[in-house]
Amino acid sequence: MIQADFQRTLSPYDNAANAPSRWYFRLHIDPILVGLLTVVILFGLVILRSAVDGNEALFTAQLQRFAMAYVVLIVAAQIPPHFYLRIAPVVYVVGLLLLVLVLFFGVFVKGSQRWLEIPGLFRFQPSELMKLAVPMAVAWYLQRRSLPPSFKYTAACLVIMTLPALLIGRQPDLGTSILVFGAGFSVLLLAGLSWRWVLSAGLAIGAAAPLIWQFVLEGYQRQRILTLFDPQSDPLGAGWNIIQSTTAIGSGGLLGKGLFQGSQSYLDFLPEARTDFIVAVMGEELGFVGVAFLLLMYLLIIARGLWLAAQAGSTFGRLLAGAFVLTFFVYVFVNVAMVSGILPVVGVPLPLVSYGGTSAITLMAGFGVIMSVRTHKAW
Amino acid sequence: MPAPRGATKRHNTLAPELAIKDQNREVELFVGRATTLFVLVVLMLGLLVYRLLELQLWNHDTYKSRSDDNRIRVQTLAPPRGMIFDRDGRLLADNQNASSLALVIDSVPEPTVSIGRIAALLELSDTQRSEMIARVESNRRPDAPLVVVDSLSEEQVARLAVNRHLIPGAEVVNRLVRHYPYAEIAAHAVGSVRRLSDEDLRRVDPVQYSATEFIGKRGVEAFYERALHGQVGYQKAESDALGRLRQTLDVQSPMAGKDLHLHLDIDLQRAGVAALAGRRGAVVALDPRNGGVLAMVSQPAYDPNFFVTGMSEAAFAALSTSKYVPLFNRATNGQYAPGSTFKPIVGLAGIALEATTWDTVVEDRGAFQLPGQERVYRDWSWTKDNSGGQGMVDLRRAIYRSSNVYFYDLASRLPIRDLVDFAGQFGLGRNLAVDIPSASSGLLPDPIWKQGAKGLPWFPGDSVNMGIGQGDLLATPLQMAVVAATLANRGRLVQPRMLRGIDTPLQNDAEASVPATQIAIEQITAEDWENMVASLEDVVHRGNQGFRRNGTAWAYIGQDIEYRMAGKSGTAQVVEISQGEEYDEETLSEFDRKHAWFIAFAPVENPTIALAVLVENGGGGSSVAGPVARAVLDAYMQKANTAAQQEMVVQR
DSSP states (O other), X not given: OHXXXXXXXXXXTOOGGGOTTSHHHHTTOOHHHHHHHHHHHHHHHHHHHHHTTTOHHHHHHHXXXXXXXXXXXXXXHHSOHHHHHHHHHXXXXXXXXXXXXXXXXXXXXXXXXXXXXXXXXXXXXHHHHHHHHHHHHHHHHHHTSOSSOOHHHHHHHHHHHHHHHHHHHTTTOHHHHHHHHHHHHHHHHHTTOOHHHHHHHHHHHHHHHHHXXXXXXXXXXXXXXXXXXXXXXXXTTHHHHHHHHHHHHHHHTTTOSOTTOOHHHHTTOSTTTTTTTHHHHHHHHHHHHHHHHHHHHHHHXXXXXXXXXXXXXXXXXXXXXXXXXXXXXXXXXXXXHHHTTSSOOOOXXXXXXXXXXXXXXXXHHHHHHHHHHHHOOOO | OHHHHHHHHHHXXXXXXXXXXXXXXXXXXXXXXXXXXXXXXXXXXXXXXXXXXXXXXXXXXXXXXXXXXXXEEEEEEOOOOOOEEOTTSXXXXXXXXXXXXXXXXXXXXXXXXXXXXXXXXXXXXXXXXXXXXXXXXXXXXXXXXXXXXXXXXXXXXXHHHXXXXXXXXXXXXXXXXXXXXXXXXXXXXXXXXXXXXXXXXXXXXXXXXXXXXXXXXXXXXXXXXXXXXXXXXXXXXXXXXXXXXXXXXXXXXXBOOOOEEESOOHHHHHHHHHHHXXXXXXXXXXXXXXXXXXXXXXXXXXXXXXXXXXXXXXXXXXXXXXXXXXXXXXXXXXXXXXXXXXXXXXXXXXXXXXXXXXXXXXXXXXXXXXXXXXXXXXXXXXXXXXXXXOEEEOHHHHHHTTOHHHHHHHHHHSOHHHHHHHHXXXXXXXXXXSSOTTOOOOBOXXXXXXXXXXXXXXXXXXXXXXXXXXXXXXXXXXXXXXXHHHHHTTSEEOOOBSEEEESSOOOSOOTTTSOOOOEEOTTOOHHHHHHHHHHHHHHHHOOSSXXXXXXXXXXXXXXXXXXXXXXXXXXEOSSOOOTTOOOOGGGSOGGGSOXXXXXXXXXXXXXXXXXXXXXXXXXXXXIIIHHHHHHHHHHHHHHHHHHHHHHHHHHO
16 A cells, blocks of 8 residues: 555556645535536425425435535545545445345345335335445455456455345346446456457357347346337336336426426326436426536536546546446436336335435435545655 | 455555555445446436426426326216196105215225115115115216115214224215105006116116116106206316315306196096095096096005115015005006997997987897897896886986996897997097196907907997997096096097196186097087986986986985086996896905996086096996095085185185
């Protein structure tokens, strides 16, 4: 670690040394990133206000969660990156054990076993923890190795990513499984994984698609994919969500029907309007302009996040921060693509907008880490 | 990838001088990768934006209308059916509010489960349950509320309200349903509505009837369906994903059907039902001035309300298979030999065809034989020992004594074609009614008919039988009421009609309100008519002259009468009594006994009511049907007198 500390000061991209005097550096906060996040959160709260349809309790609960998420963001930013480096393998192993526990003792909610519960105290999803732990573990593993990673190291990383992904897939929670794997994979991509390998793997998966279809996917998962291509084949069952969400978005037009005026959500045609399908409410009520504004904000957050990651003083910090940013993007893309009917329905919330606490807190913790790797000089 | 392999080895040595170079290289590598991935991010977000443009701008109209289709449901509103009033403005058919349970099938995830729950919740019988299933299965509008339980009690409504969440797509709807306050009493006159069937839907305008549940099936309800139905209305309403109404956006109210005012007098109708006193039969009373049907009773009857609120299969089976056929309208469709009530027509035909005169006398010894034939045609007074007979009878006496022999003789001398043509002028053999298309036309047989139907020529004996209204001759009570009215009118034929006016308030007197199709019976002089009326008056009023000189009905109805009525009894044989045998009621089965007829009108001088009474298998016309006719006329005259007195009081 001593060498790493020494190396950092010589990095040509490191300008942290020029800015210790700025107040926000001392607070380990990046005002631009926090500002962009806050814009998205406030914008999301406006649309949630409409989506909860007068249910004040839900809205208040979400406000409290965001308050907590901000605390998590600031605390995570104060923790120096070498602490994350140190705990990364521990967190990963603990997370893996918890996932195994879930398989045996998990609580069933809506047909899948995702939650661990200590009755009366709390209940949480270990898979959510893995969204942070897997990229941390991969970054931890790669930071000591020379980059781009060799085939051997790549294979080791794939094992690190695949174990939790399989466990989560068993719950079953295909959406989170893909996201966890994707988070680890984005570390590999940022670490310089050969594009040729990526391409070959992609082609291999493409070739194996019929086998995956036949042997890996469950009946309901196949149905979801089929529905994507022909929602009208089962308009009241599997196709309902896609038909109603595309109808909601499409009927919004350029400027939308106006806030609180979305008939699709108010008349309960739109399922999961508060959670996974909230972007449909936005599309219906605020139109193309509203959704495009949100996507622009997301893009700015991604740009800022990657910029901050590039400024990090260590390989671990860069990889971790970059991976968080990319994971964040995958969230956005999968959710919006699903709701607008170009990806099958998987349970992925819209980051910082959907109702629900765990994902908001995980994400904000991630952004805390991004700011931490940028602002901590001491390594 | 050979190069990284080497680099890795060097790295593992942790040589500080190499680490510096690697660090820079790694930063460059990261920046390159991050830039590439960022471009990828921009491209993928671009894909999302493209998709949004596709949905929200290029195909906006499609999705907009799809959203509106979701949201806005156009419901058709059934028009309130026109009401039916009797001549005094009393309601014969109105609409009552009923709470019923409706399902929007589109919004019911599992209809069988829901039906099971509903049946358990409302404690429905198995028949009600199967009826509910039948209605769901034959449903034609899955997006519109379908009534599955017709009338709910208040308790059932409350239970549904409490358990509403268990039955998605179910709602309690208030609707107007047909109600017949007089139930059985006016059933055959007014008719009834039935649930609209698929077959009906092919006949009617499907748009106009899209919300209608019931259609007129019998009687006035059926004939005036078009006027009674009204025009469908529309309601644009916003409803949610469960099909529940959230708010009404636009309403075009339905136009109520027109009200009907009938000639029918419910008091008279009641009197007829009471006078029949549970016997099978019919009473038809007409206003001879315009043909208006004042009463149309057919007994036994049914409660038309059951067709609206529903009845069990067993109850319907009982109604439809009863040997007493309560669903059958005897007044318009019961066809019986008119018996002696036909005699006035034969007598007038004799006068018209100059086969007899009022002074011609025939000796009635109780039996008649055609020249050269063995068969004996008996008088009603005939006895086995040949002591019967009416003695010397002219036409007037032949009427009030109802001499068979006189009419056997007369009919045997009349050319059959001429007799048939003459009788046809009284409306026999055809349905004259203006608004009762289902009425039967009876049978006025002639040689051509007989050849066609039986393959036999017309025998002289057929004419003889026809002389006393027997043989193949058939008439309905409605037709015999027309005969009575024509006699009352001294030859002016009026068409029977139920309707007095559509949508207009009552008119004080019906006389000129409806132009009757009038056919004057030719060849008969006014004097002939008065003679015949006098003969018919004698049937009732000629008394205290000794048995063979009294009117046949006097003993039964003529002794304490306060007004002047004219009438003619008839006793129609149902089965042929063998030659030489006497009619013995005791030995005959219920349905083989004679039908009792009586036709009458009053007051004699200026008749305002003419009627026909038939008591199926009732026995003697004068003794059984006569009192029924008298009772109905009494009710009519009493009401007329009361009304006249009131009018005088008012005038003072």
